[in-house]
Amino acid sequence: MGFLDEAVIHVVSGNGGKGCVSFFRARFIPKGGPDGGDGGKGGDIIIRASNKLITLADFSSRRHFKARNGGPGMGTNQKGKNGEDTIIEVPPGTIISDHDTGEILGDLTSNEQAITIVYGGIGGKGNRHFATAINRSPRYAQGGIPGESKRLKLTLKHLADIGLVGLPNAGKSTLLSSLTMARPKIDNYPFTTLIPNLGMMEITGEKSLTIADIPGLIEGASEGKGLGHRFLKHIERTRFLLHVIDMSDLKADNPLKDYYILEDELNRYDPLLMEKKRTIVLNKIDLERPDGLKAEDILLKINAAGLSAIAVSALTGEGIEELKRFLKENAAG
């Protein structure tokens, strides 16, 4: 499942209703005073975060949003109805900016957090407001103030509880498919994943953890090399990182070399990434190494360097249950 991480939408708040020109009419009172009511206010455009959404995919088919106009004022001093607001739901982690000026209008991080983006126009005043000593029967009422329109850019930053990082071909997508129901494209060449994939790992009947698989990272990613840098923003707000390394591909005398190179890239991209909890997943332990070293031997070397890792084969499923248990205990919110 690929997802949209950016969308541009067009929003328009409701016009204010126009004020009314009307005069009081009753039997035996041929010339009553002005009693035209005010127009109703136009609806606002409100954007609200909802936990039910995890992507911006809905906005690929729906880009225009308009709030209802205010109703016109009526006789006997009746105010027009206020136009209904339009509420647009987005996933938590959506940043809203003005597409034309770049100004950030809002950053919705938690469920139900909402922001009013454009207000509806106020209604016009009815003719009763314009009566004066000289003109007691004004035939004039105000029009409503028109709604405001804006082009907005929505950018989704928070995609997942857990982010998978690693070199191309390390087995991140395979790991996503063994931890979740997601079925991303997997192949034996670097840069198979071109856009991030998301999957949900169930914890209990109600709760699940969202896992994001991003394209492989390479040295220089923080300066734009490869593909992964474009997607680093997706891991900025993940709670937990799984750093996937390929056991069949690492150097026995320096098993963490590539790990440190990528960690350095993460740090260059945003030092705050270093504050996230993380663990190393030693993947592809089903493969034979030419030097005959087994997963236990590599794990010992990693321990000797002061780190720990969880050994798995994303392909055969070995170690996956342990990894799931570990994530439930350490990566759930």
Ligand SMILES: Nc1nc2c(ncn2[C@@H]2O[C@H](COP(=O)(O)OP(=O)(O)OP(=O)(O)O)[C@@H](O)[C@H]2O)c(=O)[nH]1
């Ligand atoms: N033997 C073995 N092969 C694996 C394992 N995990 C992944 N692979 C293979 O490694 C290759 C790359 O796997 P992917 O899951 O596409 O790797 P990736 O890290 O997502 O790669 P990019 O998207 O290019 O960054 C595929 O041929 C997988 O079948 C494993 O545990 N054991």
Ligand SMILES: [Mg+2]
């Ligand atoms: Mg992949």
